[in-house]
Amino acid sequence: MSKLTDLIRSAIEPIITKRGDELVDLEYVKEKGQNYLRIYVDQEPNGIDIAEIADLSELVGEKLDGMEPDPLPDPYVLELSSPGIERPIKNAKDWQKAVGEYIHVGLYQKIAGEKVFEGTLQAIDDEAIELLVKVKTRQKVLTIPRKLIANARFAIEF
Template identity: 40%
Template sequence: MRHQDIINMTQDIVMPILEEEKLELVDIEYVREGKDFFLRVYIDKEGGVGLNECELVSEQLSEQLDKHDPIKSAYFLEVSSPGAERPLKTKADFKKHINKNIFVSLYAPIEGEKEYEGILTHFEDDIVTLEYKVMTRTKKVDIPFNKIAQARLAVVF
């Protein structure tokens, strides 16, 4: 079974659990590290998730995965918070994080750059607007959503 199929089946199984617990699905990864496979489910809620929520979702998800058995080989299940630098994957993620500091990497350069970090000031018509500093000057860049390879919240120190 392809990795994407495993991710899709896991999403179908975990969503009712998360809805019941009023939690949000941030991301699912199915990856090989060395000889081991890991199924990682990242969850969140306003104010962040704690160990209790992760354990609860892990127990319920594990039970459902055992019942449906979508993954035939051995793997480790991990349910956790995405952390302070959580990924931004969907358009809803971008809309929800207006006025937050984010980091984006692009498939192709815009204005000569493939990476930007700054304040997400606007998201409309599939255009992400970032305000960033170059030396002492504040600049803006408009980035088409489909040109973003990866994006995440960025912690400012």
């Protein structure tokens, strides 16, 4: 599926960036027999508003409808939205923005008996991240190798 999403990304990203917006993520999934193309966009510094999402949805839809050959020959639902408060952390720029922020990290394999951690991202380099996590009544800095991170996103601290 990555070839398809890469093709779509290369077709629509210029439209999105030309308007001063950022393509955060996109996914093409099948749920309950229906195909969905979900595109997450944002705008610095205060986020994207519904009017901009509506305008982008129209422009992106026109671009996709005009592509030959049609990259999505099966019927699908196009969804454009903000990534929301729990924005995914995907690339180097996202990781840099996340330093000092509370995040959720899912792992491919367990560390200290757990595959999911939430805490404040203290530092990041090419090899690992340092996450300040709460363990019972105290805080501890946990070093997590980046190759073990399956997914990461901003989170809400309770």
